[in-house]
Amino acid sequence: MAVGRVTFSKAEREKLAEVLWLLNWISVVTGVILFSLGLFLKVEIQKWAEVMSEYGTFYVPHMLITTGLAACCINYLGGQICLDCADTNKFLRWKLVMMPYIICTFFFTSCVLAGALMCYSIRSQLEESLFLGLRNAMRYYKDTDTPGRCYLKRTVDMLQIQFQCCGNTGYRDWFQIQWISSRYLDMTNSAVVDRLRSNVEGKYLMDGVPFSCCSTFSPRPCIQQHLNNRTARLHYDQESQQQNLWRRGCRQALLDHYTGIMESIGLTVLLIWLFELLVLTGVRYLQTAMENVLLLGDPDLESYGWILENSLAEMARSNFNIIKNLGKCYQVDDDPNINVPTAAAEHEVPSQATRIQCSS
Amino acid sequence: MVVMKMKFPFQKRVKLAQGLWLLSWCATVAGATTFTLGCVLKTELRRRAEVMDNADVHIVPNTLMIVGLASLGINYFASKICQDALDAGRFPRWKNFLKPYFAASCFFTVLMLLAVIMSYAMKGSLESSLKIGLRNGIRFYKDTDTPGRCFQKQNIDRLQMEFQCCGNNDFRDWFEVQWISNRYLDFSSKEVKDRIKSNVDGRYLLDGVPFSCCNPSSPRPCIQYQLTNNSAHYNYDYQTEELNIYLRGCREALVNYYMGLMNTIGAGVLSIFILQGSVLVSLRFLQTAMEAVAGKENTEIETEGYLLEKSVKDTVMEYLNPVLKFLLLTNQVEEGATTSGATPAAT
Numbered sequence: 115m116a117v118g119r120v121t122f123s124k125a126e127r128e129k130l131a132e133v134l135w136l137l138n139w140i141s142v143v144t145g146v147i148l149f150s151l152g153l154f155l156k157v158e159i160q161k162w163a164e165v166m167s168e169y170g171t172f173y174v175p176h177m178l179i180t181t182g183l184a185a186c187c188i189n190y191l192g193g194q195i196c197l198d199c200a201d202t203n204k205f206l207r208w209k210l211v212m213m214p215y216i217i218c219t220f221f222f223t224s225c226v227l228a229g230a231l232m233c234y235s236i237r238s239q240l241e242e243s244l245f246l247g248l249r250n251a252m253r254y255y256k257d258t259d260t261p262g263r264c265y266l267k268r269t270v271d272m273l274q275i276q277f278q279c280c281g282n283t284g285y286r287d288w289f290q291i292q293w294i295s296s297r298y299l300d301m302t303n304s305a306v307v308d309r310l311r312s313n314v315e316g317k318y319l320m321d322g323v324p325f326s327c328c329s330t331f332s333p334r335p336c337i338q339q340h341l342n343n344r345t346a347r348l349h350y351d352q353e354s355q356q357q358n359l360w361r362r363g364c365r366q367a368l369l370d371h372y373t374g375i376m377e378s379i380g381l382t383v384l385l386i387w388l389f390e391l392l393v394l395t396g397v398r399y400l401q402t403a404m405e406n407v408l409l410l411g412d413p414d415l416e417s418y419g420w421i422l423e424n425s426l427a428e429m430a431r432s433n434f435n436i437i438k439n440l441g442k443c444y445q446v447d448d449d450p451n452i453n454v455p456t457a458a459a460e461h462e463v464p465s466q467a468t469r470i471q472c473s474s
Numbered sequence: 475m476v477v478m479k480m481k482f483p484f485q486k487r488v489k490l491a492q493g494l495w496l497l498s499w500c501a502t503v504a505g506a507t508t509f510t511l512g513c514v515l516k517t518e519l520r521r522r523a524e525v526m527d528n529a530d531v532h533i534v535p536n537t538l539m540i541v542g543l544a545s546l547g548i549n550y551f552a553s554k555i556c557q558d559a560l561d562a563g564r565f566p567r568w569k570n571f572l573k574p575y576f577a578a579s580c581f582f583t584v585l586m587l588l589a590v591i592m593s594y595a596m597k598g599s600l601e602s603s604l605k606i607g608l609r610n611g612i613r614f615y616k617d618t619d620t621p622g623r624c625f626q627k628q629n630i631d632r633l634q635m636e637f638q639c640c641g642n643n644d645f646r647d648w649f650e651v652q653w654i655s656n657r658y659l660d661f662s663s664k665e666v667k668d669r670i671k672s673n674v675d676g677r678y679l680l681d682g683v684p685f686s687c688c689n690p691s692s693p694r695p696c697i698q699y700q701l702t703n704n705s706a707h708y709n710y711d712y713q714t715e716e717l718n719i720y721l722r723g724c725r726e727a728l729v730n731y732y733m734g735l736m737n738t739i740g741a742g743v744l745s746i747f748i749l750q751g752s753v754l755v756s757l758r759f760l761q762t763a764m765e766a767v768a769g770k771e772n773t774e775i776e777t778e779g780y781l782l783e784k785s786v787k788d789t790v791m792e793y794l795n796p797v798l799k800f801l802l803l804t805n806q807v808e809e810g811a812t813t814s815g816a817t818p819a820a821t
Binding site: 258259264267268271272275293294295297298299300303324325326328330331333334335336338347348349 | 618619624627628631632635653654655657658659660684685686688690691692693694695696698707708709
């Protein structure tokens, strides 16, 4: 019992071939879109790669890029095939290629689906990566004279200004690290020395933040130092505190930014996957219809097209049998003609000399 | 005295018509591009409208938009005319339309050139507008509680961070203005009282700048206050420190940005002007060549085409005369009315 059996007349087959040719060309365009989405995502991740701890997040854009290129090639080939399929003579050229082509396209379509699902599932890994990356970036903020880290200060400042965020989880993260380099600390000053001594590890910690944490929405000039000391400034109440610095942590800001991008990309890729599935189904129908027409002999007759020849259970059973019999090619035991006593042999009597009387 | 006479055999006329048709469609696209460029420039100018004192410089994008729309119409008609030009039966219906058409087209094409010239000439006006606007912005920086001025602080901060600039001419402009509001000054503090007393107008002036002047590329944390006091900070020299805050003034930064934008747009519009001019010249040649064919039996003869029938001066007078006559006529009517009004009074 075939799965999804549909009858196709000659005109319908030709129409199907034309429509599929057009759809394949549209798929080439969607393949280009997929490629450019992958490229865009790669560029976006590259922009802030310095505050991400590992480059594990790169496999999503690479997957999209390769799938996009594969889509262009496969669908271009599909367009050529479908163009030829309208005519039974030209179809003979492609007959042997069709089945492998359909299997290839099926695997490729599942890759597209995997790509779409990856876009949605990357959030937790991204969060971990950003947490570690931002922590390191803030730790090395003061090392503007160390090669390899000299631009980290600028990157973190630009990040905080652009995404309107401060610190890893919040602005208090800056209180726990020394972000002023020792080169700019006056070691002869008693206040500085006291502060250094009061810390176990000899770090210069203070309740202050860099200028890039300052909020542009605050009505008063930015307060960066002595943030924990309420009495240090006039009217430094709750409301002033709320508006003074950026409240959001940079990890949350970047996570929201990238999750938004990946969700839109994931949605687009899902739509492209549905479209590819449609094209694949159409090509399968065309292939089976053309093969059946060839079996019937007359190209003008109606033929059946289907997705699967037998039901899924039967196909599984037959495949299982094939696999079971694979290793038994050369075994003699199963040959049904050996050692079965024939009916004639049972009744066989040893030949005796009998006299045949010649009758005249 | 005919201006620029050229011979046009039949094949050359056909080629001219075909080339002109293609050219006019390119020019239509170019006209749409001009309109888009005008819109882009206007949007960019409006984004920073709060630091500009007047909108005089907006005449450049407005002109570009008008010219863009006009050239869409001009080129549409040009393509229609050249389609009909080779057909002797359909060409005569354009006869009365062509003279005002050419007058209008020349006017708008010259206007396109004027827009490009203006974009270079308006630099001075833009600069003075920005000077006044920025001065006001810096002056009202502290007035975040005054209606109408509450967003000045935000605008100036964002402007300084985006264009990487500080102050009007440079960062010292902040030293001359009280940019910290009295609401946040502790008047019981001796230091505040001294500073206010030392100033003639009773303003709280200090040698410090807002945080938006800070340069992220600086290797050390930003020094905003006591900028001129070398001893207030460790290892700091006011004269040689270059990376701490932005040294460029915002007026210079904005003028450079807008002049760069207008130069790029001007170069594009200049090439569109040349394209449009060539469309009009070709159309004129085609028109005069086809007019000589009219009424003849053999439409494939060689004819002459020219740009202007009379010399340039005569043609200009020919176009201006109706306008002048119209103005003089209205004057004469007024004179007549006043004389007829005077005579009854006299009698």
